Amino acid sequence: MNRRSSFYRKVGYGLAIAMLLVPIALLGAPAVTSQGNRGGKLAQLRDEYDLGQADLGEIDPASETIRLATLGMRGIAVTWLWNKANEYKKTEDWTALNETLRQLARLQPYFISFWRYQAWNITYNVSVEVDAVEDRYYYVKRGIDFLKEGIxxxxxxxxxxxEIxxxxxxxxxRADEHVLYRKLFKADDDFHPEDRPPTQRDNWLVSKTWYEKGVEAVDVKKQSLGQKNPTTFFEKPARSQISYADAIEEEGVFGRRAKDAWEKASELWNAFGRREMRASNGMLIRLADLERWEEEAQDLSKQLDTLDPGLPQRMLKAAQDSLTDEEKNALNVNIEERTPAQSKLADAANQRLNITYDKIAQELARTNPEKAAEARRLAGRVAEAATRARYISTNRDVVQYEFWGARAEFEQAKEVLEARKLAHDAEKAxxxxxxxxxxxLYEQSFDLWATALDKHPEIEPDSALGGDIMEYIEKYNKVLAQLDKQLGDPEIGDAFPLWDIVDSNGSNSDFRDAYASYATRQADVENLPLEQRPLINPADAH
Structure with missing residues (x-):
């Protein structure tokens, strides 16, 4: 009887296994593209969501063979090779380092951080360890090629x-050797297709192309940005165009070509501002929409206030009156000097003093029940508009949105284009x-800068552009020194039109002394009777 029962159980197990093979085959059957067979359910899901290994990138038979040959010890091998790579870097054994990285690439082909870290290591760390500029460029290029291999x-x-x-x-x-690097890059056929015109063989334009490929991967191919900030990711094509326009002017290219470069930069920056991006709270925003949402928040707040005029002020007064002496004392202590108990009291007080739109709606619902629905609707809308405006403002600050937009427009002005050319000619002279x-030539350039800045008050003296102009002023000061003169001399300083730039950027003691002398003379002039004052301030004669 026992033998028979054992036999029946084995038969039952065999039948169950055979029955399970059917759904397993339906789920796991591979696709056969040559026959138009999409395979089982899992194969179809891999194809639908691009989860197959071939969807990640190229499959390297050598890489697959090595990974299988480690017999589950790939982690140990990877750790050992990483240690060897660091050792070869310390001992400056670049040949061994290069070979070790090739082995690591076989073992970790789909590990993004590996490609990024080691490419950075080669381009930024290894390149500075060699002396000749051409050799440094070789390792910069090797790091870029390493990233391309990762692609x-x-x-x-x-x-x-x-990263590319x-x-x-x-x-x-931007490296210290950027002048030579840019020349080497333009002459390097490995970076350029045969049909690329010489004027397009510029590192900033090529970098813009790679950034645009990254944007396309997100927009069209629906790749995830992961932890990347969308604002700083999507700004880069426009910023590369700005850097290109800046670079060619530094190299002495002006006129129509420079103006076209800045026009393109302005176009790309405005398109970036109109792009819909996701903020850190998940809300979709456009950087160009700040005024729209600020105005909407203000209008909705006024509508909410009309339901019970003066209610927010009365609520704030009531909250202030409800504070205890201990809470008032805690609020009067500097944040850094508060004890834990005082911090707790101050936090509780601030929560009561923060009259939110939701609190206003709740109070309206309590005092005017017939207006409750409208109050909640308006409070929700104004809170959303204010939140959206706040996130837009924060992200605009991250990329200096207003400055770069204004800068791209400013640089197209004929006075600015001519001012830069005159300053370049002055340096050459x-x-x-x-x-x-x-x-x-410098003095003619400064007059044009002053005219352009007067027309564009949105460009602040302490901005990055102010720093650029200050570099011209420093070079001008060296010219004056050769002529046994200085900026502090009355006949020079009183006619100089860019003292606000010097005041904001001139940290050198010579410039501080020159500005102090100028300011003293101006104060003396202002103290004179009206009939003794000059008809025009020499500094305004531009």
């Missing part, structure tokens, strides 16, 4: 595309041994 395995990764744009733009365009000519 083969991680197709359309916004992280890697963004950053390396080509900022490393080549000084280098060629003609200080008097350099002085004349």
């Amino acid at each position: 083969h395995y991680n197709r359309d990764s916004p992280y890697l595309l963004d 744009g950053w390396f080509i733009g900022n490393k080549i365009g 000084f280098a060629e041994g003609s200080p008097p000519e350099a002085r004349k």
Whole structure:
């Protein structure tokens, strides 16, 4: 009997296994593209959501073989190779480092952080360890190529595309060796297709292309940005165009080409402002919509106030009257000096003093029940509009939205284009041994800068542009020194039109003394009787 029962159980197990094979086959059957067979349910889901390994990027047979050959010890091998890579970097064994990175790439082809970290290591750390500029450029280029290799395995990764744009733009365009790097980059056929015109072989324009590929990966191919800030991610094509316009003027390119570059920068920046992006709270915002949401919040707040005029003020007065002496004392103590008990009291007091729209709606519902629904509706809308305006404002500050928009418009002005050209010509004249000519050109340039700044009051003297102009003033001061003169001399200082720039940016003691002398003379003039004052301030004669 027992033998028979055992036999029946085994038969039952066998039948159950056979029955389970059917759903397993339906779920796990592979797709056969040549026959138009989409395979089982899991294969269909992988195809629908691009979860297959081939959807990530290229499949490297050598990489797959190595990963299988480690027999579950890939983690140990990876850790050991990372340690070896760090050791080779310390000992400056670049050949061994390069080979170790190749082995790591075989073991971690889909690990985004590996490509980013090691590319950064090569481009920013290894490159500075060699002496010749050409050798440094080689390692900068090697790091960029390493990122491109990572793209083969991680197709359309916004992280890697963004990193390539950053390396080509900022490393080549802002390094101490950027003048030579930019020349080497323009002559490097590895970075450019055959049909790319010479004027387009610029590192900032190429970096913009890579940034645009990253944007396309998000917009069109629906790749995730992960933890990246959308605001700083989507600004980069426009910022690269701005850097390009700035760079070509630094190299002596002016006129129509410079104006076109700034026009394109303005166009891209305005398009960035109109782009819909997700804020950190999940709300969709556009940076260009700040005024719209501030006005809507203000209008809705007025509508809410009409339901019971003066209610917020009465609620605040009541909240202030309800504070205890201990809470009032706690609020009067500086935040840094409060004890834990005082901090707790101050937090409780501030919560009561914070008259939110929701509190206003609740009070209206209590005192005027017939207006409760309207009050809640308006409170919800004004809170949403105010929140949206606050997030827009915060993100605008992150990228200096107003400044760069104004800067791109400002740089297109004919006075600015000519001022930059005159300053460049002045620098050239000084280098060629003609200080008097350099002085004349700088002074003409400053007059044009002053005219342009008067027309664009939104450009603050302490902005990044003010710092650029200050560099011209510093060079001008060196020219004056060659002529045994200085900016503090009355005949020079009184005619100088950019003292507000010096006041905001001149940290050098020479400039502080020159400004002090000028300010003293101006004060003396203002103290004179009206009939003794000059008809026009020399500094305003531009």
